Amino acid sequence: CAVKMVQKYQSPVRVYKYPFELVMAAYEKRFPTCPEIPVFLGSEILHESRSDDGAIHVIERSCKLNVDAPRLLKKARVEYVFFIQKNTVNWKERTLRIEAHNETFANRVVVLETCSYSVHPENEEWTCFEQSASLDIKSFFGFESTVEKIAMKQYTSNIKRGKEVIEHYLKELISQGITFIPRWTPPPVCGQKAERTPAVGRDAVDLPLESGARGVAKEQSGSSCPPAEAVSPDADKLDADYIERYLGQLTPMQESCLIRLRQWLQETHKGKIPKDEHILRFLRARDFNIDKAREMLCQSLSWRKQYQVDYILQSWRPPALLDEYYTGGWHYQDKDGRPLYILRLGQMDTKGLVKALGEESLLRHVLSINEEGQKRCEENTNAFGRPITSWTCLVDLEGLNMRHLWRPGVKALLRIIEVVEDNYPETLGRLLIVRAPRVFPVLWTLVSPFINENTRQKFLIYSGNNYQGPGGLVDYVDKGVIPDFLGGDCMCTVPEGGLVPKSLYQTEEEPETSDHIRLWTETIYHSASVLKGAPHEIVVEILEGESVITWDFDILKGDVVFSLFHSKRAPETSHKEATLPSTSAAGDNTQLIDKTWVLGVDYSRMESPLVCREGESIQGSHVTRWPGFYILQWKMHGPLPCSGTSLPRVDDVLASLQVSSHKCKLIYYYEVLASKDFRGSMSSLESCNSGFSQLSGATTSSSQSQSSSHLSR
Known part of the structure; x- marks a missing residue:
């Protein structure tokens, strides 16, 4: 049985702040040999051609590499690895496309790489570079896993080295006085003086170049890293400088995971995607496993959309009771620039707050704190000039006693922790617990199993007065920021709490006041x-x-087919009996089209069936032509029936196996608008606020009017 392993890589856009022609001269210095890249032993030109006007130059080379796996190669009786590289430079368009594939072991391992150099769309004196690759291991003498690890390690280490080599040769050219190479011009017509086509490589240094004309002088003054808006070659792509400035140091494979997940979200969520730092948090939470991160993120995005969490900072106004008795608040930042949140849990009457306000209000308040935390991280990133993606929480447990172990209160705490862990991963940078009393281990035993292992590793616990002095709070928080109640000089405005008067408790008949928005039901x-x-x-x-008729729905689980039908007859409602445990809890299931109805007679199709994959967000609209009854239908997607002479497709078989328990889940919203009130093809359903206001970056959506039906992903 052959083992098949596939790895993919996609680079961010890297920007060289030099003209395309100069970058090409630096690139060609790598051939035929390059001492700066030890694994590259040399190259030989196999084929070379130019177009009649000299604008297009194609070179095909055989490249000899030394792979860092001598024992493995010896076992396979191979001394070196050879690649075929085809370079196509278009001097007129100012582009270079590089296509490479392995010649050695081609029947066992397929390595494909595509690179491109092009002019920066906003600055013609800069050059952009992008790189993508795939590694497909079919079989390798039982060493498939070893080959994959060696190949990916060597490839990623060479990615950074490749950029450094180009910069090295650029500096070398400049030191030789070569800072400008003229652009290509069309060949002269008869009688005109000839102008030379720019040459690269061995001929470049022989050109009559204008020393000091351009190049280094084009570097921006001041910061070496301009804002992302200025550098990003394309709003849909990520720039390497932007990643380093706003997201932090990532390995090449981590960058690739971020870019690939971001691309997938753009394709399936119609451009309304979370900010990059939010996507990155989910990748970190799942150790950069794209499939697991995508599943976690899609569930969270659907949760945010369904319960309108994106608007919580605008809509949520904590009751006066919370302002007085909830002992938490924001307080400057720690030494690393992280926003600092202080929680005096020992002084909080958790039982009183739950009885007076209910779980829902406390949960909503905690969510608003997390939303505010993300906002403050973004502000600090801009203020301090470095990525700030998490916050620090300082928890004072003085006063914690058995009263805090009240069962409904602990249950509410565990539920809140679960929601936060699922939807705000990697937002807690550090948790400092001070003045932990003897009862704390009991509470920790109850709570810790619900906290992610990565999060638990960020906890620092101090008992008694151990938080004072070296090794204590001063290692993480500036002395001038330590609150007065912990022996510092800074006045802290966090409420002191106290017991909630029992007169404010809700009666059994009134579990929650009507003015509180219920997070899970409304x-x-x-x-x-x-x-x-x-x-x-x-x-x-x-x-x-x-x-x-307009609609907006998210597929939470499985693949479904969406259709729209019309009938003059009013259908009768029938509910499907739950054939699986917890079906009713997962959502309603209603059938309207009678089994005896005939398509084309009793009802007709208004829209072509649309296959909707798990994780996709769909918006669409249909302009009705006739009165009557329109039926929106979501049906489980299965493999197409095969003819008697054909075998089932592998993709269809795999798809049918992936649908667990024969059940799909979705959330949906629909609305009917008068034609005169309709402003286009569902610009993210503006009338019902279904965007990602807090998490989304600037996105564009079509506002063009539609006179016919429209379905969009």
Whole structure:
């Protein structure tokens, strides 16, 4: 049985602040040999051609590499590895495309690499570089895993080295007085004086070049890293300088994971994607496993959308009771620039707050704190000139006693921890627990299993007065910021708390006051389950012909097919019996189209079926032509029926195996608008606020009017 292993890499956009022609001269200095790249032993030109006007130059080389796996190569009786590299430079368009593949072991391992150099779209004196590669290991004498590790390690180490080599040769050219190479011009017509096409490599230094004309002088003054908006070659792509400035130091493979997950989100979420630092948190939480991070992030985005968490900072106003008795608040920042949140948990009457306000209000308040924390991280990133992606929490446990172990209070705490862990991963940079009493180990035993291992490693616990002096708080928080109640000089405005008066407790008949928005029940979105053989359907009655039905839904689990039908007859509702445990809890399932109805007779199709994959966010609209009953249907997607002479497709078989428990889940919202009120093809359903206001960066969406039906991912 052959083992198949595939690895992919996608680089960010790297910007050289030099003209394209000068970068090309530096690039060609790598051939035929390059002492700066030890693994590159040499190259030989196999084929070379130029277009008649000299604008296009193609070189195909055989490149000889020394791989850092001598024992493995010896076993395979191979001394070196050979690659075929094809370079196509277009002097007119100022682009270079590099395509490379391995010649050695080609029947066992396939390595494909594509690189491109092009002019920066916003500054024609700068050059952009992008790189992508794939490693497909079919079989390698039982050493597939070893080959994969060696190949990826060597490849990623050479990525950084390749950039350094180009910069090395650029500096070498400049030291020789070569700072400008003229651009290509078309060949002269008869009678005109000839102008030379720019040459690279061995001929470049022989050109009559204008020393000091351009090049270094084009470097921006001041900061060597301009804002991302100035450097980013494309709003849909990430620039390497931007990543380092705003997201921090990432390995090449970590950069690749971020870019690939970001691209997937752009394709499936119609451009409304979270900010890069938010995507990166989910990747870190799943050790940069793209599939696991994508699953976690998609669940979180659907949760945010369903419960309108993006608008919590605008909509949530904590009750006066919380302002007085919730003993937490923001307090400057720690030594690393992280926002500092102080929580005097020992002084908080958790039982009183739960009884007076209920779990929902406390949960919503904690979510607003986390949203505020993300906002403060962004502000500090801009203020301190370095990436700040997490905050520090200082918890004072003085006063903690058995009263805090009240069962409903602990249950509420565990629920809050679970929600925060699922939706705000890697936001806590450090947790400093001070004045931990004897009862603390009991609480820790109850709580710690619900806290992620990565998060637990960020905890520092001090008992008694151990937090004072060297090794204590002063190692992490400036002395001038330590609160007065912990022996510091800084006045802290965090409420002191106290017991909540029992007169403020809610009665059993009034579990929560009506003015509190219930996080889990009050939502414009509905949840539904789609079972095998039991689609979920909703009916919309249209009384006037010219109306617009709009929809917005997210696929939480499985793949479904979405369709829109029209009928003159009113369908009868039937609910599918739950054939699996907890089906009803997962969402409703309603069927409207009667089994006896005939398509084309009793009802007709209004939109072509749309296959919607797990994790996708779909928005669309349909302009109705006739009155009647319109049925929106979500049906489980399965493999297409095969003809008698054909075998099932592998992709279809795998897809059918991946749908666990024969059940799909989705959340959806729909609305009917008068035609005159419709402002285009569902610009993120503006009427129901379904965007990502807090997490999204600037995105663009179509506002073009649609006179016909429109489905969009």
